[in-house]
Every structure is written in structure tokens, then in C-alpha cells.
Amino acid sequence: MTTFTPPPDPVRAALDRALHALAALGPELAGHANRIGAILWSPPRIVIVGRLKAGKSTLVNALIGAPVAETAALEATNVVSVYQDGAPARAEVVLLDGTRRPVETVRGQVTALSTPPEEIGYLHRWLPSAAIRDYTLVDTPGLATLTAENEARTRRVLIDGFAQTRTASVDADAAVFLFDSTPRADEMAFLAQLGFTPLTTLGVLSRADGFGEGALGLRNPLEHASEHAATLSAQLSGTVMTVLPIAGLLAETSHTGALTENDARALAALDGIEAFDLIDLLDSDSPAAVPPEVRGRLVDLLGEYGMIHGRTIAARGAAALNEWLVANSGVPALRGVLAHHLGAFAVIHRASRIIGELDQLAYTHPARDQIRGIADQLRSDPALHTVVLFEHLKAMLDADPASPVTTELRRLVEHPTAAGKLGLPPDATAEAIRAQAQQKLSWAHMQALSTMTAAEDAALVVLIRTYNLLAR
Ligand SMILES: Nc1nc2c(ncn2[C@@H]2O[C@H](COP(=O)(O)OP(=O)(O)OP(=O)(O)O)[C@@H](O)[C@H]2O)c(=O)[nH]1
Ligand SMILES: [Mg+2]
Structure with missing residues (x-):
């Protein structure tokens, strides 16, 4: 079996240390450390969501480079499917109670599901494919009021799963959201419920080859789609990182x-x-x-x-x-965004998910003080600084997305360089960076005098710490 072996990185090292400390607290907690460690040592998960027949499975096939996701009227098109790199090619159904059952495949294709779809949490498939080494793809049944059942299935695994039985939950780290025109209000509402940030959500204007008046229209549909995608990208900047026009079929x-x-x-x-x-x-x-x-x-x-x-x-x-x-x-551009942007933020999301698991354990376990100590130590580790900013960004997006504090947090997480984090051009001098950090610091202190929410209170503490670091 091939395993995910990403390059060494300080975030993972810090998380791994914390999990070792957790395991050292006793055999039962070692079990928890192993369970949480499985998240750390597997690629982040990117879920593909969107309306019925938007082209989700077609895009999954294009990205994987094999016709594995069902696009015909097969029953597998009605269940959530997880595609993970691994050999040999095989598949399991994960039932709602977390039980796993092997499923027969023929040349990588699932032929029949022997379990009624309503009992299935998701279908877990492994394929040896370099294309999905860095992230696992999750294909979902289309959303439409016409197919209330499919919608319920997608919700159950992606949303309800978070809160209720964690066993059958997919726990995605980022989303690719497909729409073939301007997204409708119900689609936007669904997306908001998924709880991703604009940094971990990519918009795709799908079926770009048929956009507008289509192949016979006066305008070239690909060019028209590209223009419309740019407009949508600006309109939806509070929800998605960008919108790319894609003709997945091609x-x-x-x-x-x-x-x-x-x-x-x-x-x-x-x-x-x-x-x-x-x-x-x-x-x-x-x-x-x-x-x-x-x-x-x-x-x-x-x-x-x-x-x-x-x-x-x-x-x-x-x-x-x-x-x-x-x-x-348009798929080469999409691959670029997955590799360099969405993928990178999915890694941050996954790290915050792991800290969240520690928090959860600290709530429920008798050794809560020690576990809390481990989580606190992680949060104060400089390697995890961006992850902590990301946690606050998530909280602020819930509490008050329009707050200037939210904007600042987003910029700090989004940009890798000091100049970028402060909204300065890339060639800003060290002196300009220090001055700007000082200015932001005074601003944050002012803001802290009259906060609107508890989330803002907490976020400002971290913002002040961040600007102090940048001012040095
Ligand atoms: N012309 C064109 N057709 C496409 C494109 N992408 C998908 N299709 C077609 O649209 C139909 C639906 O595609 P799927 O990939 O199955 O869509 P889906 O979103 O997975 O559908 P559900 O899972 O049933 O919601 C298929 O007949 C595809 O061939 C595209 O980029 N261009
Ligand atoms: Mg499909």
C-alpha cells in the first residue's frame, strides 16, 4: 500500500509531537492519538459539491485521469464517494454506524453496491494515482430540491456528520463548488452551512463549453464563460477564493x-x-x-x-x-489552484481540525487538564501561528463577517510574506513593513477598546501578537 509522504514541515512536526504527548498520558489516550494521527498522516480532503448534473463526477474523472466516478445513471452516482491514492485499487462502503464492508470492483469500477444507498455513509475507494497523492477527492450527489434524498445524503455526511455520529462523516478540508450559471440562493445557503472559509472554497463555472448561447451562439462560449467567471469571482469574494471557468468534459x-x-x-x-x-x-x-x-x-x-x-x-x-x-x-489552471492555493489552505484547515479534536477530548475526558495543556502549548507554538489565525478567521466569519477584523485575519492567513500580510506591495522595504505593522498595532489596540463580539475580543488578542511580531 502506498502512503502519503509529504515533505517535512514544521506544522506537522508540532502536531505529531502533541499527539505523542497525548499518547504518553495512557493507553486509552494512545488510542485517541492514533485515531487523530490518522487524519494528520492522510492527505487533506477536497469535496466537490454542486447542483444535479453540474459536471462534478466528470471533473473528478478528469482530475484523477481515469473514468472512475460514475456519470451514468448508476446507483453509485447517488452516494458520496471518497477517492484516495492507494494500491491495490479497492473499495469499501462505510455504513452510517461506521462499519466498513468491502465492495467488488472490476478494473477499478464499482459494479454494484449490495447495500441500499440509504444505509451508506459513503463509498471509500482507493486507486493508485499520482494525481490524488496530495489531496483526496470527494464526489457528492447533486443538490436539487427535485432529489431531496440525494441532498439529504450529502448533507448527512458533510454537515450533520460533523456534529452527530463522527463515524460516517467525511470531514472535508476544502470545497470545490460547481455551478453552471450564477449560483442560486439555495446553493449559497448550502455552501454557508458547510462551514468552509473563502480561502478553502473554490468556485467553478462548469460546462463552460456550453455557456451563454452555447456552441452556435455569436460569442465564443469559453471566452464568455471566462468573462462571467471574473465577474462572479468579484461578486462572491466573501464566499470563494476565485471562480474558474471549466469544461470538464473536454x-x-x-x-x-x-x-x-x-x-x-x-x-x-x-x-x-x-x-x-x-x-x-x-x-x-x-x-x-x-x-x-x-x-x-x-x-x-x-x-x-x-x-x-x-x-x-x-x-x-x-x-x-x-x-x-x-x-x-481550463483544468490545468484548476490543478494549479488546487496544488498551490486551495491545497495549502486545506492543510491549514486539517491542522485546525486536529486541534479541534484535542479540544473535544479535553471537554469529555477525565484527563482534561493535561489534554488542555497540550492543546494550549500547540496554539502557542510559532509553527502553528497561521493555523491559530485561521481558527479566529473561522470564528469571525461566523460572528461578524463584515468586521474589519475579519478582513485583517483573512489577509494575514492568505499571504505568505510579511509585506503581503500587511497589505503592502511585494517590494516594500523593511522600514515600510515595520511602520505599517506599528500602524496596524495602534489600530488593533483602538479596536480592542470597543469590541462587538467575544470572537472579536479573542481575535484582537492574536492580531496584536501578530503585528508585534511583524513590527520586529
Ligand atoms: N458539454 C459538456 N458536458 C458536460 C461537461 N461536464 C459534464 N458534462 C455532461 O453533463 C452530464 C452530467 O455530468 P456529471 O459529471 O455526471 O454531473 P454530476 O454533477 O456528477 O451529476 P450528479 O452526480 O447526477 O449530480 C454528463 O452527460 C456529462 O457528460 C462539460 O464540461 N461540458
Ligand atoms: Mg455525479
Whole structure:
């Protein structure tokens, strides 16, 4: 079995030390330390959420590079599925009470679930794939009032699971939220309930290849989607880190190796037909140019946009067409954000989840004083400073998202450099940084005189400590 082996990092080292200290308190607490340690030593979890048929499973397949997530009307599309790197490929259902049962797979595909979906917490799948080494992906059933049952299932595992039976909860660290136009009020409400921060939520404008008037419209749908994504990104900045336009189907077809030379030849044979006539041809059973079933396969693989605009490239062969598909899918940009931004904040979220586990234990366990001592020591460790700021950011997003204290916390967590943390340009001098930190310090002291909430009180203590550090 392959295990997650990330590079050495001071946050993990500090958490690991704390868990060793916990284990040293006795055999029963060693059990808890092992359970919490399992979170630490597995990749952070990124959950894909969104409306019914938004393209979630297609995107999961594209990212993993294999057609593993069900997109057809299979029962597996109705359960939450966790995709984790690991060999050999295998699957288990996790029942609502936490019991695990193996599930049969054929070439990595789940064929049948032998357990009724309403008894399943989630489906846990392992696949040997470098694409999911740094984060585990969680595919969820679509949200829509039409399918109250699916929605309940997604909620049960992602939201209720946090508070109630932790056994069947997925405990995600970040979310990718898919919508195919402007998100609706109910979707925004669901997202708020998930309890992620804007730093751990990425918006995706999905099915970008059909955006606006679609493939036959006057505007290029990908360009139109890209413009709309930028507008949404600004509008939703309080909820998501950014919004990326994605045509998941194009990347899925390319990354899963579905496209053959025959497909490229057939597509090239359709070159020269007027776009409108081509779309009409797709709906007819005329044997013109290529047989109807081949045209059907092409539209499944490429969509209308891919067929119309990929025809000329197709003459250069399947490899060239694949390259074109990836370049137009938006998925390379998404991978970049997952690796460098969302992934990094998911790691911070996971660390805060681990400290939260210690807090929880301190509430309920007879050795509460010692456990509290371990948690306190962790929070005062300089390596965990960003994690502590993140905890306060979460509390402030709940208590008073519009407070300037929330804005300051977000900037401090979001930016890695001292200049960035203080809202200064990257080339700010050491002197300018000190002066700005001093100014922020005076501001924080002023704010502390008249706070609105307990969360703000607590946050300002940490803000003052942070500006003091930056002023040195
Ligand atoms: N043209 C186009 N079609 C897409 C794209 N992404 C997904 N689709 C199609 O949309 C349909 C639904 O895609 P899925 O990936 O199953 O969507 P989902 O969000 O997982 O659906 P549920 O799990 O049932 O909510 C499938 O027929 C996909 O081929 C895309 O980027 N472009
Ligand atoms: Mg799906």
C-alpha cells in the first residue's frame, strides 16, 4: 500500500509531537492519538459539491485521469464517494454506524453496491494515482430540491456528520463548488452551512463549453464563460477564493485516454460542414460523412463545442486533438489552484481540525487538564501561528463577517510574506513593513477598546501578537 509522504514541515512536526504527548498520558489516550494521527498522516480532503448534473463526477474523472466516478445513471452516482491514492485499487462502503464492508470492483469500477444507498455513509475507494497523492477527492450527489434524498445524503455526511455520529462523516478540508450559471440562493445557503472559509472554497463555472448561447451562439462560449467567471469571482469574494471557468468534459476525454485515432479521423471527416448543419446532422440518422453512431460517440466525448471547433485540429491526429482539449478545458489552471492555493489552505484547515479534536477530548475526558495543556502549548507554538489565525478567521466569519477584523485575519492567513500580510506591495522595504505593522498595532489596540463580539475580543488578542511580531 502506498502512503502519503509529504515533505517535512514544521506544522506537522508540532502536531505529531502533541499527539505523542497525548499518547504518553495512557493507553486509552494512545488510542485517541492514533485515531487523530490518522487524519494528520492522510492527505487533506477536497469535496466537490454542486447542483444535479453540474459536471462534478466528470471533473473528478478528469482530475484523477481515469473514468472512475460514475456519470451514468448508476446507483453509485447517488452516494458520496471518497477517492484516495492507494494500491491495490479497492473499495469499501462505510455504513452510517461506521462499519466498513468491502465492495467488488472490476478494473477499478464499482459494479454494484449490495447495500441500499440509504444505509451508506459513503463509498471509500482507493486507486493508485499520482494525481490524488496530495489531496483526496470527494464526489457528492447533486443538490436539487427535485432529489431531496440525494441532498439529504450529502448533507448527512458533510454537515450533520460533523456534529452527530463522527463515524460516517467525511470531514472535508476544502470545497470545490460547481455551478453552471450564477449560483442560486439555495446553493449559497448550502455552501454557508458547510462551514468552509473563502480561502478553502473554490468556485467553478462548469460546462463552460456550453455557456451563454452555447456552441452556435455569436460569442465564443469559453471566452464568455471566462468573462462571467471574473465577474462572479468579484461578486462572491466573501464566499470563494476565485471562480474558474471549466469544461470538464473536454479534460475528461483527454485525460482518461478515451479518444482514439479513429475518433480523430471521423471528426476530421466532418470538417467543412457549416456549424448549424453539423448540429442538425447530429440529430438525424442520415449516413452522411460518418455513421450516426460514430457521430453520437463524438458528441459524447467532445460535446457540440468540441466537435465544431476541434474538427480542423483533428486532421493532425488524436494527440494534437487531446492537447487542444486540455488547453481549452481550463483544468490545468484548476490543478494549479488546487496544488498551490486551495491545497495549502486545506492543510491549514486539517491542522485546525486536529486541534479541534484535542479540544473535544479535553471537554469529555477525565484527563482534561493535561489534554488542555497540550492543546494550549500547540496554539502557542510559532509553527502553528497561521493555523491559530485561521481558527479566529473561522470564528469571525461566523460572528461578524463584515468586521474589519475579519478582513485583517483573512489577509494575514492568505499571504505568505510579511509585506503581503500587511497589505503592502511585494517590494516594500523593511522600514515600510515595520511602520505599517506599528500602524496596524495602534489600530488593533483602538479596536480592542470597543469590541462587538467575544470572537472579536479573542481575535484582537492574536492580531496584536501578530503585528508585534511583524513590527520586529
Ligand atoms: N458539454 C459538456 N458536458 C458536460 C461537461 N461536464 C459534464 N458534462 C455532461 O453533463 C452530464 C452530467 O455530468 P456529471 O459529471 O455526471 O454531473 P454530476 O454533477 O456528477 O451529476 P450528479 O452526480 O447526477 O449530480 C454528463 O452527460 C456529462 O457528460 C462539460 O464540461 N461540458
Ligand atoms: Mg455525479
